[in-house]
Structures are given as C-alpha cells and as structure tokens.
Amino acid sequence: MNAARPSWFRQLRALLLKDLRLELRTRDTLVAMVLFAVVAMMIFQFAFGGRGQDLSAVSGGILWATLALTAVLGVGRSWVPEREQRVLDGLLVTPVPRDLLLISRAGAIFAYLLAVEVVAVPLVTIFFVRGQEPGDLLLIGLVCLLANLGISVLGSLLACLALFARARELLLPVLFLPSLLPVVIAASGATQAVSGGTNDLAEYRGYCLFLGVYAVIFGLVAYATYEHVFDD
C-alpha cells in the first residue's frame, strides 16, 4: 500500500505541473499580469513624470510598487480554478499532504512573478533609469528571487483565507498589501542601491538579508498554520 504512494517530491511536482500546465494552456493569469504591470508603469510615468521629470531616483520604487500590485492580481487568480471548478474538493479527498497544496501554490505564484519580472525589470530600466549597467540587472534579479519567495509564501496563505469569503476580490488586497509593505520597502531600497550607477553594496546586502528573513518568518507562519487552513 505504502509502496504505491508516490514520494513527497513527486506529488509536489505533479501539483505544480498541474498549475503551470493549466496556465500555459489558458494563459488567463500571466498575460493579464504582464499587461497590468506595463499599464501600472505608464500610470506612474504620467502621474509623476508628466512634465519630463527624471524618475531614475525612484525607479526602484516604481518597479516594486508595480510588482506588488501585480502580485495581488496573480495571487487572487491563483486559487480560482480550485474554487470555481471545485478542484480543491477533489484534492482534499486525496491523501495529498496538505502542506504540498500550499507549497505548490507558492511555487506557481513564484513562477508567475518571475515571468512578469523578466518583462518588467528591463522595461523599468529602459523607461526610467539612465546609465544602467548590465551587471546591475543580475543583482536586481537576485532581489526579485528573494522578494518572490516571501510574496509567494504569504500570498498563497492569505489567498486561501480569502477563498471562501464574501467580496474576496476586495478582501485579498486589503489583507495582503499591508503585510507586503516591508517587502516593497526592502526590495525597492535594494534595487535603488544598485540602480543607475549607485553601487551601494552594503545597503544592498542589508536589504537582501531582510528579504530572506521575511521569507523565512512567513514560511514558518505558513508551516505552523497550514493544517488549520485545510481543516475540512
């Protein structure tokens, strides 16, 4: 009986692939997220740089404000098939460990965010930063990876809480954005520290460390509470 049960890793892979395959076939979430990110950048440009002001000093802030809002959109969409097509009911009757449901969801959100960042980071650099060096983009990529960890872990947990709520589309941003403020502060600080020729690596390291700590803390919170999320 036990021998027939797939390993923890194989179950995780199956769940993650299910989400990614579904997204690749429908492209419901990803296209909307990328377009939203581009539109949000335009809004920032016309709201703050309409008179030709140089926005390079706030480019990190623009990038992370855009990504935080885009993350809310992606996280909100991430549980939709589970609810609308009753996938969750099916998953809950299988003997899949409950932590895998959260981890696979976090993995999918991580992948969506990464896909958006592949477009958004170069765009912000082109639109707002003067004199960006290619090496800096790698450092900003590391910030994206660290920030995505925290955003996806917390996002998958909070999206679960909003799943069965009334007015969930409104509830999720209200729940998610205040907890996301530390990520926005640290990630935009780290991005700004290596943008446009200002190479303040000590500040960059401090912010990256903070992003790591943030991911670990919310990882622990999610680990301690996941059983109670899927209790029924």
Add this chain to the structure above:
Amino acid sequence: MTDTRSTRRLAITGVLTAILTAVACFGIFFVAPEDADQGIIQKIFYFHVSIALVGLVAFAVGAIYGIRYLRTRDAHLDDVSSIAIGIGLAFSVLVVITGSIWAKASWGTWWVWTDPRLVTFVIVLLLYAAYFVLRSSVEGELRLRYSAIYSIAAFASVPLSFYSVRVARSFVHPVVFTTGGANMSDAMLVWFLVSLAATVGVFLTILQLELIQRRADRAMRRVKMRLEAMA
C-alpha cells in the same frame, strides 16, 4: 455562578483602573517635573508611550489566543483574541493621533514619514483593520479559524514592518528607552509607570466588559432559538 464572578472581577478591575487613571492624570499634570526642552507638550509622552506599549501587548495577546484557539477550537479563546485585537486597534488609532499632536509641537508638522515608530503604527493599523474586514467576510467556524491564522500572520508582520521602516528612514524619534536604561528622571519614570499601569487597567476592563457582553449575547441567541423552536 461564573457570570457573578466575572461581573465582580470586572467591578474590581474597573474601580482600580478608575483610581489609577485619576492618580496618573494628577501625577502627570501636577507632580511630575516639566521637561526642560519640550515644556508642557512632553506630558503627552505618558499617554502616547503607554498606549503604544499596551496596544502592542494587546496584539500579542490576540496572536497567543489565536494559537490557543487553533489548538483547542474553544470559541471563548477566539473571543479573547478578537477583543484584544479590537482594543489594540483602537489604541493604535490613539497612538497615531497623540503621535501626530506631539510631532506638531516638536517638529512643527502634523506628520513626518521619517519617524519609524509612528509610520509603523499606521502600517499596524492597516494590518489589523484588515483583520476585521476578514472577520466580517467569512461565516461560521471558518471565521474563527481564519481570524486566528491571520492574527498570527499579522503579528509576525509587526516587527518586520518596524524594522523595514526603520532601516529605510533616518532616526528622528526621541529615544526614551535605550539598552542602557530609561533616559528620563526618576520622578518622570514613576509617573510613566503609573500611567502604564492605568492603561493596562483600561485594557483589562474593556476586555472583561466585552467578554461578558459576548457571553450574554450568545446566551440570548440560544434562548431565542429555543423559543423559536417551541413556537
């Protein structure tokens, strides 16, 4: 029996709190020395800091009872958690208002984004206001369970918010408590401790009052349901 005991406990706490608050107000305004730099406006410190500390403790109580609720599923623990968070939220509003008044007097402006503690309390306000939005959006047992989970996540966000705001801004807030001890005279410290005790009393009084009210509410709903079943 239990109701009588809780009512008596509430009466004792209420009376003690009233006495402590009166003594604290008298001491702060008539006995405690005036600050050499800031003058009379420094008196707001006794209220501002006490409310801030007790507010944070209220959120900690909310998270601890949230954890206890998840372990036992006893609705009474959820009552304590949600009431404590409600009081913490009200205290946070007061912290922001008193902080803003203090900022106007000290720095000449109602709001400064460079003060990490004040900014943190605004973030905390948003975090815990969302707690009540979540509570009102979910029904039944899920409401209790999800509120408990969120109370833990929100409490984890508090130090992270403070730290992130602090590293991002220059530090201009008057630092009264340092690792080397309290940076104020003994007379000031005594009256601060009295006002802190009074604020703890206010927290405990409201907590007990709300708990009794919720219990009465639940009892009344049970009676109503029984009457409806009989009719």
